[in-house]
Amino acid sequence: MRTRTLGTTGPAVSELGLGLMGMSDLYGPADEAESIATIHAALDAGITLMDTGDFYGMGHNEMLLRDALKGRAREQVVISVKFGALRDPDGGWSGNDGRPQAVKNFLAYTLRRLGTDHVDVYRPARLDPDVPVEETVGAIAEMVKAGHVRHIGLSEVGAETLRRAHAVHPISDLQIEYSLLSRGIERDILPAARELGIGVTAYGVLSRGLLSGHWSPGRALGAGDFRGMSPRFQQENLQRNLDLVEALRRVAEAKGASVAQLALAWVAAQGEDIIPLVGARRRDRLAESLAAADLALTPQDLADIERAVPAGAAAGDRYATAQMSHLDSEAPGNGS
Template structure:
């Protein structure tokens, strides 16, 4: 089934590319949620492109480079069908741990060289620091990416999980296409201060975590290596309370004849045409389920009812652990 001729694309901000309303997030294809199958992952990427999806989102640190190599294999004969969004800067140790962040200009240009090689491409469409490096002025990091644009290695600059001050400072150096940030029915803090500034500056949104890492679809950690087991929202009494909220979402979804995951994605799509949800599908079945959300129409009354049934302050637990939350510029 091809939907690209009847689905209206969305532009990432005033200067960014035009993309399918949903993007495919590839992080889960490199072990963050447990064991994966490279063949199924590649088949899922191919299915997404064939259905009209244009934007693939990855990070050079996903699987310590595995994710980029995987995408490179998937795009070997179809690079012209995809736009690549790549995050950089997170540092990994040989045992898979996390050792910090590097946003220095020299590091940026080093990171992009390895990404281009692993992906097997001559340019990256959107390049973005995954977090703010507190030791490096954002102007320096963005200036380095601007140099890469001049050299032809990058097309657009994006940001990820940064706050209002950082957004303004970055945009003053070079126009920003979009901010990638967690946003969902139960993670709505960007609405207060960040989204108004993005609208003012003409910056789009690529929203990840729209299913709150599976919480809104009823998925819970069940395999070894699933990082969600350490997240507050999936722990102890928090999980029990949050699952009760999800039951309310299931009831509305049942009334509309859709799955809770589709309703949650449709809610994000309906909030603003400036938002492109990033769907973390690892399998073709998950992809197909998520893509169906594009056809779910929600009225203003529907949005109000959903938000009344699941108010933002009802969720138990933060989206990351305390240490990670303190590192997020977007939460300051």
């Protein structure tokens, strides 16, 4: 597994990371033993970047990662944690908290659940509209000085917010959705990140399964699977998006690859400063994704992919309207 660096100030990490959210939340039930086996398989394959959030399963995801890392050398793993999203006992969402005192409180609980003395990259999951980003980042910077955090990241913020935060403390990377179906960052956000020397950890690279090549129009979604509310999975939108997938499949088959491998390789090919996060919950899906690291795309391949799935071709927003309103990255004039 080759490595890339999270920006100019962040750590070296594997060129693919593992996103753990689906092992605890939002995609329906997951098998805990298989989840841990998948994390072990990723580590054995050379993946060092593990991405979690303290609100994934209300702490379950961090404890799952702690259990999976038992017996492993802590320094061989880069743990990235998102914080700030507020939940209720029924799993509902109650906004975001970026107050300095909340930052330190969230971190204290995260360190205990993970069973570690530091987090490698710590980031607010969403911008708190009631707290200036400078205050939130300043509080994390205090935790860097105290040794509890190694690097500061951000998630789903626009270009201007990125600049304001970076002026307070170097930002290692921006975690944001980026895929063939979600290319909004290319206009202003990605250029700003590159101007500042900030890396990108790309999530949603398979568009929550749409670009996996395994999705079917009649697939039933279980309780707790948020894709049931996602605009891209609704009726006409779903069929239009799956038509794009079939066009991509033809390119993939000519290349001797799967749709998922081609979609992953495309994201990785957009720059050495981009690290795709693989959201596999099972070892077989992980193995398929890992093969993308060895898939070299030629200029002709990239042109063929662009023709199959042009920028802006996706039908439907990437989140429901209420969730889109919480994304600083999608705010008018903020670089979406």
